[in-house]
Amino acid sequence: xxxxxxxxxxxxxxxxxxxxxxxxxxxxxxxxxxxxxxxxxxxxxxxxxxxxxxxxxxxxxxxxxxxxxxxxxxxxxxxxxxxxxxxxxxxxxxxxxxxxxxxxxxxxxxxxxxxxxxxxxxxxxxxxxxxxxxxxxxxxxxxxxxxxxxxxxxxxxxxxxxxxxxxxxxxxxxxxxxxxxxxxxxxxxxxxxxxxxxxxxxxxxxxxxxxxxxxxxxxxxxxxxxxxxxxxxxxxxxxxxxxxxxxxxxxxxxxxxxxxxxxxxxxxxxxxxxxxxxxxxxxxxxxxxx
Amino acid sequence: xxxxxxxxxxxxxxxxxxxxxxxxxxxxxxxxxxxxxxxxxxxxxxxxxxxxxxxxxxxxxxxxxxxxxxxxxxxxxxxxxxxxxxxxxxxxxxxxxxxxxxxxxxxxxxxxxxxxxxxxxxxxxxxxxxxxxxxxxxxxxxxxxxxxxxxxxxxxxxxxxxxxxxxxxxxxxxxxxxxxxxxxxxxxxxxxxxxxxxxxxxxxxxxxxxxxxxxxxxxxxxxxxxxxxxxxxxxxxxxxxxxxxxxxxxxxxxxxxxxxxxxxxxxxxxxxxxxxxxxxxxxxxxxxxx
Numbered sequence: 001x002x003x004x005x006x007x008x009x010x011x012x013x014x015x016x017x018x019x020x021x022x023x024x025x026x027x028x029x030x031x032x033x034x035x036x037x038x039x040x041x042x043x044x045x046x047x048x049x050x051x052x053x054x055x056x057x058x059x060x061x062x063x064x065x066x067x068x069x070x071x072x073x074x075x076x077x078x079x080x081x082x083x084x085x086x087x088x089x090x091x092x093x094x095x096x097x098x099x100x101x102x103x104x105x106x107x108x109x110x111x112x113x114x115x116x117x118x119x120x121x122x123x124x125x126x127x128x129x130x131x132x133x134x135x136x137x138x139x140x141x142x143x144x145x146x147x148x149x150x151x152x153x154x155x156x157x158x159x160x161x162x163x164x165x166x167x168x169x170x171x172x173x174x175x176x177x178x179x180x181x182x183x184x185x186x187x188x189x190x191x192x193x194x195x196x197x198x199x200x201x202x203x204x205x206x207x208x209x210x211x212x213x214x215x216x217x218x219x220x221x222x223x224x225x226x227x228x229x230x231x232x233x234x235x236x237x238x239x240x241x242x243x244x245x246x247x248x249x250x251x252x253x254x255x256x257x258x259x260x261x262x263x264x265x266x267x268x269x270x271x272x273x274x275x276x277x278x279x280x281x282x283x284x285x286x287x288x289x290x
Numbered sequence: 291x292x293x294x295x296x297x298x299x300x301x302x303x304x305x306x307x308x309x310x311x312x313x314x315x316x317x318x319x320x321x322x323x324x325x326x327x328x329x330x331x332x333x334x335x336x337x338x339x340x341x342x343x344x345x346x347x348x349x350x351x352x353x354x355x356x357x358x359x360x361x362x363x364x365x366x367x368x369x370x371x372x373x374x375x376x377x378x379x380x381x382x383x384x385x386x387x388x389x390x391x392x393x394x395x396x397x398x399x400x401x402x403x404x405x406x407x408x409x410x411x412x413x414x415x416x417x418x419x420x421x422x423x424x425x426x427x428x429x430x431x432x433x434x435x436x437x438x439x440x441x442x443x444x445x446x447x448x449x450x451x452x453x454x455x456x457x458x459x460x461x462x463x464x465x466x467x468x469x470x471x472x473x474x475x476x477x478x479x480x481x482x483x484x485x486x487x488x489x490x491x492x493x494x495x496x497x498x499x500x501x502x503x504x505x506x507x508x509x510x511x512x513x514x515x516x517x518x519x520x521x522x523x524x525x526x527x528x529x530x531x532x533x534x535x536x537x538x539x540x541x542x543x544x545x546x547x548x549x550x551x552x553x554x555x556x557x558x559x560x561x562x563x564x565x566x567x568x569x570x571x572x573x574x575x576x577x578x579x580x
Contacts, residue, residue, distance in 0.1 A: 006321060029319035029326055031296060031409055036319055037395065038455040039329025070456065071463055105327065108459075119321055142443045144435045146478070153432045155460040164329040164454030166360065169398075170445040173361055188436070188478075 003100070005090045007083050009118035011109065016079045016118065021090065024121065033117050035107030039164030041117070042066035044104040045197075047222070047258040048088055048122065049288050051095035053102065054258065055221035056081065062161060062219060063104060069160035073116055075106055080120070087122040094124070099288075101125040101259055107163065128260045132284050135266030135275055136181040136255065140244060141171050143185035143193055147241060150216030158216030168196035180267075182255055184247070191215060192247045198255035199223035201262070204246055207236035215241055222287065223256040229286050252276060261287040293390070295380045297373050299408035301399065306369045306408065311380065314411065323407050325397025329454030331407070332356035334394040335487075337512070337548040338378055338412065339578050341385035343392065344548065345511035346371065352451060352509060353394060359450040363406055365396055370410070377412040384414070389578075391415040391549055397453065418550045422574050425556035425565055426471040426545065430534060431461050433475035433483055437531060440506030448506030458486035470557070472545055474537070481505060482537045488545035489513035491552070494536055497526035505531055512577065513546040519576050542566060551577040 006024035009016045022028055034040035044063050047054040060077045067075055084102050088095060100122055107117040150158040157164075171183045184200055185193040192200055192211055199220025202209045208230050213219045227237040247253070253265035253273050261284050264275040296314035299306045312318055324330035334353050337344040350367045357365055374392050378385060390412055397407040440448040447454075461473045474490055475483040482490055482501055489510025492499045498520050503509045517527040537543070543555035543563050551574050554565040 024321060027317045027319050028321050029317050029323070031314060031318050031395070031411055033319070033326065034459075036323065036326040036331075036397070036453065037333070037393070038459055039453050040456050040459050041326075043327070070460065103327070105321070107326070121321055141445060142439075144439045144443050144446045146434070149432075149434045153434050155431060155457065155464040156434045157457055157460050160456075162329075162454075162456040163326065164452075164456035165327075166329050166331075166450075166452040166454035167445065167447055169324075169328055169330050170360065170447050174445040 003091055003094045004121060004123035005087045007087050007120050009079070009083055009120070011115040011118060013114040015073065015076050019079070019083050019086070028119070029117065030110055032110045033107055034109060034111055035105070035117060035163055037111065039162065039166070040070070041105060041107030041163040042070060042072065042161055043106070043163060044161060045258045046084065046102040046104065047125070047261070048095060048100040048102055049290070050097055051088060052290070053084060053088060054290055055225055056084065058221040058224060059104070062221065063106070066160040066162065067106065069154070069157055070162065072106065072108060080104065083120045087120045091122050099125045105163070125259045128263070131181070131260050131263040132280065133277065135264040137179065137267040138182045138184055138255070138265045139175050139178050139180045139269050140184050140186050141174060143187060145187055145216065146189050147187040147191040147215045150214065159213055159218060161218055171196050186244050187215070190243050191241050192244060193217050195255050195257070198257040201226060201254045201256055202242065202247060202250040203252040204242065204250050207238050209238045209240060209242055211241065212239040220256050222258055222261055225287055225290060226256055226262060226283065229283065254280070293381055293384045294411060294413035295377045297377050297410050299369070299373055299410070301405040301408060303404040305363065305366050309369070309373050309376070318409070319407065320400055322400045323397055324399060324401055325395070325407060325453055327401065329452065329456070330360070331395060331397030331453040332360060332362065332451055333396070333453060334451065335548045336374065336392040336394065337415070337551070338385060338390040338392055339580070340387055341378060342580070343374060343378060344580055345515055346374065348511040348514060349394070352511065353396070356450040356452065357396065359444070359447055360452065362396065362398060370394065373410045377410045381412050389415045395453070415549045418553070421471070421550050421553040422570065423567065425554040427469065427557040428472045428474055428545070428555045429465050429468050429470045429559050430474050430476050431464060433477060435477055435506065436479050437477040437481040437505045440504065449503055449508060451508055461486050476534050477505070480533050481531050482534060483507050485545050485547070488547040491516060491544045491546055492532065492537055492540040493542040494532065494540050497528050499528045499530060499532055501531060502529040510546050512548055512551055515577055515580060516546055516552060516573065519573065544570070
């Protein structure tokens with residue numbers, strides 16, 4: 001079997017009725033699907049290392065949480081888990097010694113219809129050696145929201161992983177214009193949020209710190225694994241709101257995501273950030289060995 | 291010819307290379323299209339009354355503006371105009387005496403590809419008599435942004451008509467939960483913005499007032515036609531920032547959009563708003579006669 005592998009999850013009003021392998025190079029989505037006409041759906045990207053799906057249960061839990069936040073029908077996680085694992089199985093020998101990704105997508109389906117659209121897509125994730133080893137240049141950008149917006153205004157869907165990512169893509173283009181690789185979003189009241197497709201980890205006063213989901217950020221699956229590893233090695237970890245000033249004063253910074261695992265931040269808004277390449281290399285190795 | 295009509299605009303790196311009629315009930319979009327995986331694209335909805343495309347040039351101008359804001363290739367407006375008119379022509383007798391809509395979509399295309407995806411889709415817009423005559427119940431909802439965010443943070447894409455509309459759909463579901471039909475978004479600093487898919491028109495001190503695009507709202511095509519009609523009839527019109535308090539004190543309110551034309555707001559956050567059904571009926575008639 002060659003990559004990529006596409007499994008379409010055919011839905012009716014009651015849920016998934018079949019899981020069918022389809023040609024990923026042929027069109028599979030209707031022009032009336034709310035996923036494309038309104039970005040009205042959710043997704044996950046799951047790392048697959050040497051055939052092992054990473055953080056599968058946290059990804060499925062987050063998919064269910066996003067579905068609830070968008071009032072989508074609750075996904076049958078057993079069906080989705082089986083489809084994800086089947087797509088990896090179908091990738092066969094392509095999984096050996098490689099880093100793949102499985103993208104999971106669930107949309108509200110055809111406008112005025114009564115059934116969702118879903119698929120899983122297993123593909124080669126590319127290479128992240130440069131980001132992991134040489135690190136990334138990051139700029140801070142205003143997300144435009146206060147840090148309490150997830151609590152005051154749930155219809156803004158902060159903390160749901162939706163298909164409406166045009167702003168995230170625009171932020172990455174703005175970073176490129178500024179000569180940077182990636183973005184850390186900050187709230188209007190001065191707190192650190194997250195990247196467009198990553199979680200921020202800061203080393204502050206000897207503890208690994210990340211922003212809690214209550215501030216309207218996604219619960220990071222890779223950051224969760226990093227924290228578990230750090231704790232197992234006796235380090236302190238903290239979920240707490242921290243400010244842009246604390247970010248600028250951090251002893252080290254990483255962005256965590258399913259593809260890159262972790263990438264060290266080497267400049268923040270053009271200012272150098274200290275890095276510990278040996279530590280990062282070890283942590284990446286342990287994250288890949290999960 | 292029966293509705294709906296779908297014309298796919300096939301692109302290569304240089305732009306549109308052909309315009310082909312396709313079966314709208316068959317899948318036409320790749321699972322890798324950034325329109326569906328990232329809501330990374332733009333759209334317009336154009337009213338078609340008795341075969342006449344309404345506000346075609348303002349819609350095309352707004353499409354070009356949205357494309358620029360998203361760093362998409364500039365659409366060749368002559369090609370898009372011709373495709374829109376051809377879709378109406380193909381609808382044939384279905385246009386006679388009817389209200390249709392043409393939806394225009396342009397996405398960034400396949401991930402890592404070099405060509406956009408586009409289509410126009412002409413369909414029956416349904417009936418809006420109830421909204422136009424009985425009016426609509428509207429709630430105000432926080433958009434979470436300050437009124438100056440379009441100027442300070444262009445990567446937030448406020449004022450672009452993107453496919454990333456999950457928040458707009460969530461806001462409409464929140465309205466339904468509150469027993470209302472529609473939403474007026476307000477800024478965190480207390481200014482009136484727009485509806486999820488409409489422009490607000492308020493009658494304040496004898497003048498028709500709407501929010502200027504500088505506050506990060508779309509330039510309304512239907513509201514523009516309403517203003518032109520009002521001015522031609524000797525009324526005052528104003529583009530200016532106005533507050534939620536002014537909204538609550540307005541002598542009348544309407545939401546303007548391509549399908550409904552204008553719908554009078556009869557309650558705002560549960561409080562009655564005075565309406566002038568005879569005036570609205572006349573204005574709808576003139577808007578439909580454009």
